[in-house]
Amino acid sequence: MMNLQPVEEQELIRGLIARKEKAYRIAFQLYGKLVLNAILKMVPRLEEAEDLTQEVFIELFHSVSKFRGESKLSTWIYRIAIRKSLDHIKAGKRKKRWGKIFGLSDLGQLEPRNLNHPGVMLEDKEEAEMLYAAIELLPDQQRTAFVLARMEGLKQDEVAAIMNTTIGAVESLLVRANKKLREELKHKLK
Structure with missing residues (x-):
């Protein structure tokens, strides 16, 4: 920022x-x-x-x-x-x-995703597609917290300010988002 x-x-x-x-x-x-x-x-x-x-x-x-x-x-x-x-x-x-x-x-x-934008750093576009598909499955609040903290690299206090919530709530959203993403990606990679 x-x-x-x-x-x-x-x-x-x-x-x-x-x-x-x-x-x-x-x-x-x-x-x-x-x-x-x-x-x-x-x-x-x-x-x-x-x-x-x-x-x-x-x-x-x-x-x-x-x-x-x-x-x-x-x-x-x-x-x-x-x-x-x-x-x-x-x-x-x-x-x-x-x-x-x-x-x-x-x-x-929907048209295919544009995976050639700066937000995609992964070499393998299939992995990027799976990641974005998994992120889209997250509830809105979890997705927002994950994108801002993990993909945008914002600090949790900045994420909390943007989302108009507490740092504790952001931490909880990130834990749940990480868990759901792990489960979803593990399921897709089987």
């Missing part, structure tokens, strides 16, 4: 609230790739992740005046990104369910 000095961050926030184009350009330069990579780990289809990244910055534009400064700006932006990702995932599940109910099979079809 990009760390601005408090004075620089306050200056950026004032520029965003004043709707200065330069401030938005700076915010996108500072946080755009971080947001895209975080979203790619939740929604690993590049085109969808790019669209969601744009939505995050559109929401930033419209709601920055509501930012209360209780956390760092980057934490607040991450929170928007995670919420947008989870909303997108839930909408996809609804489409699949309605597609099955009404026999619209193409609604359940």
Whole structure:
């Protein structure tokens, strides 16, 4: 996560609230790739992740005046990104369910994952596919904690701030997520 000095961050926030184009350009330069990579780990289809990244910055534009400064700006932006990702995932599940109910099979079809993005460091793309498939099976809270802590490399206190929960809750979510992933991957590798 990009760390601005408090004075620089306050200056950026004032520029965003004043709707200065330069401030938005700076915010996108500072946080755009971080947001895209975080979203790619939740929604690993590049085109969808790019669209969601744009939505995050559109929401930033419209709601920055509501930012209360209780956390760092980057934490607040991450929170928007995670919420947008989870909303997108839930909408996809609804489409699949309605597609099955009404026999619209193409609604359940998704394009193949883009495993050539920076979030995939594994040599074997099959292993990456299995990992992402297992991550998608996690409940939303566990998936969010796992992606932020294990894949984004954020500290547990940062994850807790983004998820608006306690460090203890994050630890518990990570333990449960790790256990479920181990079980799922062990099952798939048999």
